Amino acid sequence: xxxFGNPSRIERLRTRMAQAGIDLIVSFKPxxxxxxxxxxxxxxxxxxIALLPREGEAQVLxxxxxxxxxxASSFVRDIRLYGAWSTKVTMGLHWQAALQSLVTEAxxxxxVIGIEEDFLPVSRHRExxxxxxxxxxxxxxxxxxxxxxxxxADEIENCRAAARIADVGxxxxxxxxxxxxxxxxxxLASMAAMNRFWADTFxxxxxxxxxxxxxxxxxxxxxxxxxxERMFMNCDNPTQRRPAQGECVSIFIWTIINGIHAxxxxxxxxxxxxxxxxxxxxxxxxxxxxxxxLLKPGTPISALFNGTKAGLEARGYGKYLPGRIGHGIGLGxxxxxSLDARTDIPLEPGMIFTLxxxxxxxGIGATQISDTVLITPDGCxxxxxxxxxxxxx
Numbered sequence: 001x002x003x004f005g006n007p008s009r010i011e012r013l014r015t016r017m018a019q020a021g022i023d024l025i026v027s028f029k030p031x032x033x034x035x036x037x038x039x040x041x042x043x044x045x046x047x048x049i050a051l052l053p054r055e056g057e058a059q060v061l062x063x064x065x066x067x068x069x070x071x072a073s074s075f076v077r078d079i080r081l082y083g084a085w086s087t088k089v090t091m092g093l094h095w096q097a098a099l100q101s102l103v104t105e106a107x108x109x110x111x112v113i114g115i116e117e118d119f120l121p122v123s124r125h126r127e128x129x130x131x132x133x134x135x136x137x138x139x140x141x142x143x144x145x146x147x148x149x150x151x152x153a154d155e156i157e158n159c160r161a162a163a164r165i166a167d168v169g170x171x172x173x174x175x176x177x178x179x180x181x182x183x184x185x186x187x188l189a190s191m192a193a194m195n196r197f198w199a200d201t202f203x204x205x206x207x208x209x210x211x212x213x214x215x216x217x218x219x220x221x222x223x224x225x226x227x228x229e230r231m232f233m234n235c236d237n238p239t240q241r242r243p244a245q246g247e248c249v250s251i252f253i254w255t256i257i258n259g260i261h262a263x264x265x266x267x268x269x270x271x272x273x274x275x276x277x278x279x280x281x282x283x284x285x286x287x288x289x290x291x292x293x294l295l296k297p298g299t300p301i302s303a304l305f306n307g308t309k310a311g312l313e314a315r316g317y318g319k320y321l322p323g324r325i326g327h328g329i330g331l332g333x334x335x336x337x338s339l340d341a342r343t344d345i346p347l348e349p350g351m352i353f354t355l356x357x358x359x360x361x362x363g364i365g366a367t368q369i370s371d372t373v374l375i376t377p378d379g380c381x382x383x384x385x386x387x388x389x390x391x392x393x
Contacts, residue, residue, distance in 0.1 A: 040208060190223035228241075
């Protein structure tokens with residue numbers, strides 16, 4: 001069950017599978033295979049394939065070298081292997097033949113199979129069509145993502161822990177700005193503090209992120225800082241540049257605990273900044289407060305964007321309207337949905353997203369403030385809670 005009494009993720013997904021006429025989901029996307037199995041190998045050079053039938057027991061097919069790790073962490077009991085690794089007994093050298101056997105033996109070779117078209121390379125899509133010529137395929141990318149929108153109790157607990165770590169990182173980053181550090185000094189101080197806090201406070205929780213087919217992410221406690229005109233880079237590796245007096249510096253933090261992300265972003269004023277920068281920051285802080293009453297179940301996401309739009313226009317910033325004012329967060333640091341004018345999804349208890357109305361004014365200045373917010377039955381809870389407002393160094 002979720003924290004608010006809804007069916008668990010698997011039950012909710014199976015309900016959607018029935019509504020869409022999907023017999024079996026074959027999942028390759030790292031975030032989704034983790035969602036369906038609880039197993040993250042960190043590196044995905046050998047695919048981890050989760051199989052979820054509409055009815056019956058789930059399975060996971062993975063390379064033999066991941067066997068011990070998977071059995072120690074997955075909640076799926078039926079684990080099958082491919083490849084060659086020491087004394088491990090496998091279904092064959094290649095995942096293609098093993099998957100063909102599993103699906104055929106389970107009676108799904110001619111069924112409706114759900115696949116992730118937003119993730120699968122064209123070549124792998126063709127491989128699946130060749131393996132199961134009698135099956136029909138349907139895209140379940142949106143179906144799974146819709147299910148991920150509402151978090152289960154364990155996901156909320158993990159996000160709350162990730163947010164605590166992010167707060168520690170933000171405090172350390174702000175202190176590093178005050179000490180006169182460079183962008184890189186700020187990032188290093190923040191990440192060191194977060195890693196120490198993680199080790200001391202959450203000894204049984206993992207901070208690894210999801211890797212790709214060509215690399216992994218052993219540690220997902222990330223901070224980067226961008227000063228002055230570099231704020232317009234939005235996402236870049238921190239440099240040795242030191243924020244100058246009269247500039248602003250943006251601090252960005254992403255953290256992850258047991259697969260669930262949190263985000264905390266602040267803008268720090270270094271000394272006396274130009275009035276235009278201070279006014280922009282003050283305006284964004286006011287607009288965030290104006291949005292707070294809307295952060296409750298039933299509010300369409302578009303209402304949050306439109307509230308921001310009205311607030312910016314009323315303050316003379318109409319020509320700087322952003323495309324969105326936040327995004328979903330969970331297994332992905334940036335996931336569905338975008339908080340924009342087109343998204344009419346109503347807020348529900350258990351949804352988690354970032355709230356980050358911001359301004360980008362070329363040649364003048366920029367703001368960057370973001371918090372991770374949980375929708376509750378009565379309103380909302382800010383999971384990130386580090387000091388906000390006008391922050392000075």
